[in-house]
Amino acid sequence: MKTIFGTLLLAAGLFLLSPAPVPAQVLTAEATALNPLKIPYVDCDAEIDGRGLEEVWEQIPPLTAFRGYWDGEEQPKTELRLFHNGEFLFFLYTVEDNDVVCSHVISEEMDIAKEDRIEFGMRPEDSTAPYYFFEIDSQGRVLDYETRAYRHFDPSWDSNSLEVLGRPTETGYEVEGKFALQELRDLGVLTSDGKIRLGCFRGEYFSDKPGDENCKWISWIHPQTAVPDFHVRSAFGVARLEEGR
Helix, strand or coil: CCCCCCEEEECCEEEECCCCCCCCCCCCHHHHHHCCEEECECCCCCCCCCCCCCHHHHHCCCECCCECCCCCCCCCCEEEEEEECCCEEEEEEEEECCCCCCCCCCCCHHHHHHCCEEEEEEECCCCCCCEEEEEEECCCCEEEEEEECCCEEECCCCCCCCEEEEEEECCEEEEEEEEEHHHHHHCCCECCCCEEEEEEEEEEECCCCCHHHHEEEEECCCCCCCCCCCCCHHHCEEEEECCCC
């Protein structure tokens, strides 16, 4: 990003202001349409144990462009690694969080919406078709649902292939999982040429703050909305599965 300078015209003449802070990179859906996120093909499997210890994860460069676009504050680190093996899409979220908000017991899936969590959204090219959300807490518990624009949710829907586990770490938590590519094709969110409209998000909750102050929203893509909103098409970037070798 270019450093922005301001000028102030005073009676004594023209003075140059100090450089303003350089803003964090703003990544938009339009930018990813021109340069999709590449999800590498790796001819291997990964055991879903929530630990992310397999060597394959060391080969995958992390996606780190997660920002809290709406308040300008620096947010704790979020990293996401993705790869596929032609049968499954694997993911590993590594989250920095010194105050993990997590209920020991939940009575229903919607309770997960009150916790720290990572999120995926996947939607087809057809803007009138249903799209799908997966909200996963630090223990690997899942709130998944089908939805239609705008915000018509069906929480009774469940993925038939998602396998996921989460675990605490010394610096936060990790969530590891996989989706069957065939399910993503059946849902219409994975095209025949390997393209997927993907939203990658995080809800960062605080145990010591009240009301609306107890959560910050973090996203890979800036939806270009005035307030956080992950249920608009502009919140989803374009990713593409690389072909097998």
